[in-house]
Amino acid sequence: MKVIIIGHGPGGMTASGTLRIWDRNAEITNIDTKDFDLYHPCATPYVIGGKFQDLGNSEAIKEHIPYEKMKIKHLHRHLVEKIDRTAKKVQVRNLDTDERFELEYDKIILATGSYNTSPPIPGVKEGKNVFALKWLEEAEEIRLAAEKAKKAVVIGASAIALEVGCELAERGLDVTIFVRSRVLRQSFDPDYSKLIVDLLSAKLPEHLTIKVGENVKEVVLDENGMAYKVITTNDEELETDFVFAAAGVKAETTLAKDAGLEIGVTGGLKVDKYLQTSDPDIIGIGDCTETVDLVRGDPLSSMLATCAVHMGRIAAYTIAKPGELEFPGTLNNFIVPFSDYHVGSVGYNIVTAEEKYGEGNVLAVKIKTTDLPHFMPSAREIYFKVLVVKETGKIIGAQGIGYKLVTDNLNIISIAIQADMTYKQLLEADLCYAPAINEAIYPVTQALEMVARRLLRKR
Amino acid sequence: MKVIIIGHGPGGMTASGTLRIWDRNAEITNIDTKDFDLYHPCATPYVIGGKFQDLGNSEAIKEHIPYEKMKIKHLHRHLVEKIDRTAKKVQVRNLDTDERFELEYDKIILATGSYNTSPPIPGVKEGKNVFALKWLEEAEEIRLAAEKAKKAVVIGASAIALEVGCELAERGLDVTIFVRSRVLRQSFDPDYSKLIVDLLSAKLPEHLTIKVGENVKEVVLDENGMAYKVITTNDEELETDFVFAAAGVKAETTLAKDAGLEIGVTGGLKVDKYLQTSDPDIIGIGDCTETVDLVRGDPLSSMLATCAVHMGRIAAYTIAKPGELEFPGTLNNFIVPFSDYHVGSVGYNIVTAEEKYGEGNVLAVKIKTTDLPHFMPSAREIYFKVLVVKETGKIIGAQGIGYKLVTDNLNIISIAIQADMTYKQLLEADLCYAPAINEAIYPVTQALEMVARRLLRKR
Numbered sequence: 001m002k003v004i005i006i007g008h009g010p011g012g013m014t015a016s017g018t019l020r021i022w023d024r025n026a027e028i029t030n031i032d033t034k035d036f037d038l039y040h041p042c043a044t045p046y047v048i049g050g051k052f053q054d055l056g057n058s059e060a061i062k063e064h065i066p067y068e069k070m071k072i073k074h075l076h077r078h079l080v081e082k083i084d085r086t087a088k089k090v091q092v093r094n095l096d097t098d099e100r101f102e103l104e105y106d107k108i109i110l111a112t113g114s115y116n117t118s119p120p121i122p123g124v125k126e127g128k129n130v131f132a133l134k135w136l137e138e139a140e141e142i143r144l145a146a147e148k149a150k151k152a153v154v155i156g157a158s159a160i161a162l163e164v165g166c167e168l169a170e171r172g173l174d175v176t177i178f179v180r181s182r183v184l185r186q187s188f189d190p191d192y193s194k195l196i197v198d199l200l201s202a203k204l205p206e207h208l209t210i211k212v213g214e215n216v217k218e219v220v221l222d223e224n225g226m227a228y229k230v231i232t233t234n235d236e237e238l239e240t241d242f243v244f245a246a247a248g249v250k251a252e253t254t255l256a257k258d259a260g261l262e263i264g265v266t267g268g269l270k271v272d273k274y275l276q277t278s279d280p281d282i283i284g285i286g287d288c289t290e291t292v293d294l295v296r297g298d299p300l301s302s303m304l305a306t307c308a309v310h311m312g313r314i315a316a317y318t319i320a321k322p323g324e325l326e327f328p329g330t331l332n333n334f335i336v337p338f339s340d341y342h343v344g345s346v347g348y349n350i351v352t353a354e355e356k357y358g359e360g361n362v363l364a365v366k367i368k369t370t371d372l373p374h375f376m377p378s379a380r381e382i383y384f385k386v387l388v389v390k391e392t393g394k395i396i397g398a399q400g401i402g403y404k405l406v407t408d409n410l411n412i413i414s415i416a417i418q419a420d421m422t423y424k425q426l427l428e429a430d431l432c433y434a435p436a437i438n439e440a441i442y443p444v445t446q447a448l449e450m451v452a453r454r455l456l457r458k459r
Numbered sequence: 460m461k462v463i464i465i466g467h468g469p470g471g472m473t474a475s476g477t478l479r480i481w482d483r484n485a486e487i488t489n490i491d492t493k494d495f496d497l498y499h500p501c502a503t504p505y506v507i508g509g510k511f512q513d514l515g516n517s518e519a520i521k522e523h524i525p526y527e528k529m530k531i532k533h534l535h536r537h538l539v540e541k542i543d544r545t546a547k548k549v550q551v552r553n554l555d556t557d558e559r560f561e562l563e564y565d566k567i568i569l570a571t572g573s574y575n576t577s578p579p580i581p582g583v584k585e586g587k588n589v590f591a592l593k594w595l596e597e598a599e600e601i602r603l604a605a606e607k608a609k610k611a612v613v614i615g616a617s618a619i620a621l622e623v624g625c626e627l628a629e630r631g632l633d634v635t636i637f638v639r640s641r642v643l644r645q646s647f648d649p650d651y652s653k654l655i656v657d658l659l660s661a662k663l664p665e666h667l668t669i670k671v672g673e674n675v676k677e678v679v680l681d682e683n684g685m686a687y688k689v690i691t692t693n694d695e696e697l698e699t700d701f702v703f704a705a706a707g708v709k710a711e712t713t714l715a716k717d718a719g720l721e722i723g724v725t726g727g728l729k730v731d732k733y734l735q736t737s738d739p740d741i742i743g744i745g746d747c748t749e750t751v752d753l754v755r756g757d758p759l760s761s762m763l764a765t766c767a768v769h770m771g772r773i774a775a776y777t778i779a780k781p782g783e784l785e786f787p788g789t790l791n792n793f794i795v796p797f798s799d800y801h802v803g804s805v806g807y808n809i810v811t812a813e814e815k816y817g818e819g820n821v822l823a824v825k826i827k828t829t830d831l832p833h834f835m836p837s838a839r840e841i842y843f844k845v846l847v848v849k850e851t852g853k854i855i856g857a858q859g860i861g862y863k864l865v866t867d868n869l870n871i872i873s874i875a876i877q878a879d880m881t882y883k884q885l886l887e888a889d890l891c892y893a894p895a896i897n898e899a900i901y902p903v904t905q906a907l908e909m910v911a912r913r914l915l916r917k918r
Contacts, residue, residue: 060834428785428786
């Protein structure tokens, strides 16, 4: 069996390694445009923050994978230009020599990823020091810019915008983040969006300013094409040493489209529960692939490494152990560190939930409590919210903000949603406790107790 | 409705507070022998370790609860001597004045807890500086003894013995722990019992010696009844400044037995899924109550605060919202800090699993990996094991040892077991990831991948 894996991010890497484990004889070829094996995209903000200063900066998150030993052929600096589905061949170009050749395949795993988009603001595309962040080289550029800079402007409300903003502020730059409407609107309710802004502003008061409801309308460049100030929608001017502008990413599907594969409504490759595209010999994974919202079954564009890695594993099963595992969809499980805070969510937020279940049919309950028992010296605050469908009691989402244990509580909700549990079933569940490690009554349990009070009182 | 709650540990406290929330009008009376409201038993080892030195030592884990404001009557230093189920009255004695009086009840929550047992070793019962640990006063006594001591002997293989041993060693005492057979045998497989001993010995090499397979056969006392040395089963002598001897706890059911309530095979109060004893007006919770192993349905004596708190919550529902929530049993979810390590388990270990499912019918898979991605400077090792029934693929237990994220991975398994998930379903599940917070492929997922390889390869 000849398997070609096109693209080598976290998804492609996972698919390649997992497939080797499951099929010792498959002829696996990875084809990738980079001149090194792999980098860890979720760690690029830490490069900017200087977290690997003693470890070679961006070099620290590059990874060499022993593909020779694994008997996997890995082609650096090669691009697949065409998939010929009839002849079952791909046309490959060596990016350094421009040499072209063909490779036969039985199966393809398409992991072409995504590309950055720019906000349509004058000066963003043209500015030499207006950065986005997807590639490792970009992280390194921003880090070098930050080392010489005192001020930075960040445009965007996404996790990556906030993460980069916090990393720069923690380095000591004066950072202003412009947020047109509200932060992290895909993952959080409006009150928690506001809470995140308030907490971060209070955490880094000297270096971080988050301007909500205000945007940059122009990035002003000097004669060398370097941004030196921005003009806001309030017609204020703000000087800056560079600009970071994140407008989100889009599925990279050029190759798939050329090959006539079906594209979903979200712009990603359409796949079935085994991640097979409209051509079952071509499997789609990661950012270039459309997934399904696990709760409601609607198409979803995830763009999370978590999801890519997960799909990579399942893809290997589809080829080597067909039918054994499915990819049922994702809850878009999300956790990110902003300064000392851990901020995350799973499943629905109140806006998407009410779209689905109707206004007034979803109960959202939030609590503020401590992550450890209050008598422990290292106890800190944690905010936690759960969403439940009133009629069925089914848990459909959660959001958390705290210093530790946010993932723990979110993962409990995540498994509960995936097991189709009601809030009552989760209230009956057993969890681990030691006062140095967590709370006897978890934040998730405290929140579900509140749900019970609201839903059972009425009876 | 008159409710009397007898005993005020974590279970009794939770029952009392939860009941107040659910029934604003209930006449709630807590009756307890202590002269203060509450202490946190799981935190007593930290008192011994001096973790609250600046916070008043044992005072730090005492808690005052605003019962007046909650309109709950709380009787300190009172003992319930008798339950008259026919007259629906309890006889109460004031421990300070010896005054006796009666109180009427509609419902009783029995939370009489457990009592320490001593190992049958000469000198243990008689020695004035031979300690056990259940009550706050004992923690304080041990702490004071530790402050003056250079050497300590610990007898026992339980979590509390290891926890106290590690706390004393971290204070700088030379500690020798005698373990007759192996540590934590209720929760861990033999290999992990050994691993825990090896890791702790390596972690605190100068102060901690764990002697496995050796026991103390006599604690030698001086003319004042003070232990000053022990004689081991190998006829070696070891000098010590004091001895800690933990032989486990037993359900305190004297009152229940006198009242003619049914006692289970484990020695605890027999209750149904709503925690009702053989008299439905009397509800049993916590250490004095027998629970059920959630996986196999067998009677189980838990003795964990986690379980007591959980039962306390459910007890309140049984009284105020009958039938709404059940206590389905426990997985004996267990986590404990030993020095910097977090050590925990849920559900079956291989010994109990093979007793239930037959030898050779359970697959146990273990991995050693890192808690964070290997490129993160704070990544540390984590050991994780999962147990699966070969025929059905059902997950039935897990064990973990690491510096962080052990609970997170164990709780995922815990919810999966309670949702009756197979290893495949959990492999299909979505979890949260950020490199500063956890691994992209969780230890639990890595272990389940190994399970898949073992179970699917054969096909």
